[in-house]
Amino acid sequence: MSTAAGQLSDLGRTRVQPARASAQQSRWSHMLYVAPFLCLYAALLVYPLFAGFWLSLHKADLFGGRRFVGFENFTRLSNDQVFLGAVGNTFYFIVLTVPALAIIGLGLALALNRQTRTAAVLRGVFFSSSVLSVTIVTLLWKVVFAPEGGFLANLLEAFGRPPIAFLSSAELALPAIAITTIWWCIGLPMMLFLAALQQVPRELYEAAALDNAGRWKTLWHVTLPSIRRTFALVLIIEVVLQFQLFGQAYLMTQGGPNNASRPMVLFLFEVGFTRWDVGYAVAAGQILFGFIAIAAFAQYLVARRKEAF
Incomplete structure (x- = not known):
């Protein structure tokens, strides 16, 4: 054995x-x-990340001149009123666009979550703006906001009101860019919400109907709890995207008037490629990367907490 x-x-x-x-x-x-x-x-992301941080510690230009200055560039940024204004403009732009994109996108998804030909056509219409280039979008909306002969100017004159120079006003330039961005980017949140709504079990709606729940109760107690993870995901994605505002501000206002619509990306573009102060521009880019990394980390936390959603 x-x-x-x-x-x-x-x-x-x-x-x-x-x-x-x-x-x-x-x-x-x-x-x-x-x-x-x-x-x-590693070649396209990891190495440029560390190389960019190392470059931000130098006084450098586009012609190869470089001198180590430590954190002097970051100190200059903390005292640069134009940069601080660009940071404030960027956050203000996010406040203007992200909630609107989430709420309007959800509203469109709820309205177009139908198995009809009309709903399918309207989904294509609302999503079609997302495939346009930033040049076409800004040219179109510059015509809308033009104080002489523009669509809004003619509309105001029809009601006996004087035209408003939206893009030349320090108070209205950034909201005008935000309206343009919302119209341009609404397709992505709408499609994400549509995909989430189509995954909600029909049994939940049938149970709500048996309990005589109205549309608002069904929305608050069935639909929204079922798509909370998607709602959070849309918010985080849009925050990351809108931090990178550049083309609309550059083509519509050039950051004016008086720096009222200059975002962070336009600031570092002008510093790096107009003033040729590459180290200073890269330092500003590192701060922008930090803001975006925080938003991406929040997305990671939301994805991990599946049981909470």
Whole structure:
């Protein structure tokens, strides 16, 4: 009996060892599949990240001149009123656009979540603005906001009101850019909400109907709780996107009047490619990256807390 047991034990060991070797070989083969992506990721993202931070510690220009200055660029940024104004404009723009994109996108998704031809056509119409280039969008809306012969100017004159120079007003320039951005970007949140609404179990709506719940009660107690994760995801995605405001402000107002519509990306673009102060521009870019990284980390936390949503 003991001899037989020993033979079985030896047989088990001989089977386990090849299995372990096969598993180890499988891991290395998986790493070979992932290796091209990891190399590309390191070359295009990881290395530029650290190289950019190192460059932000230098006084540098586009012609290769470089002198180490430590955190002097960040100190200058903390005292630069134009940069601080650009940071304030960027956050103000996010406040103007992100809630509107989320609420309007949800409203459109609720209205167009129908299996009809009309709803399908309207979904395509509302999403079509998202495929336009920023140049076309800004040209179109500059015509709308033009104080002479523009759509809004003619509308105001029809009601006996004087035209308003939206893009030349320090108070109205950034809201005008926000309206343009909302019209341009509404397609993405609408489609995300539509996808989420189509995943809500029909049994929940049937149970709400049996309880004689009205539309508002069904919305608050069934629909919104079921798509909370998508709502949070839309908010975070739009925050990350709107932090990168550049084309609309550059093409519509050039950051004016009096820096009233200059965002952070336009600031670092002008500093780097107009003043050629590359180290200073990269330092501003590092601060912008920090803001975006915080938003991305919030998205990671939301994704991990699946059970809370």
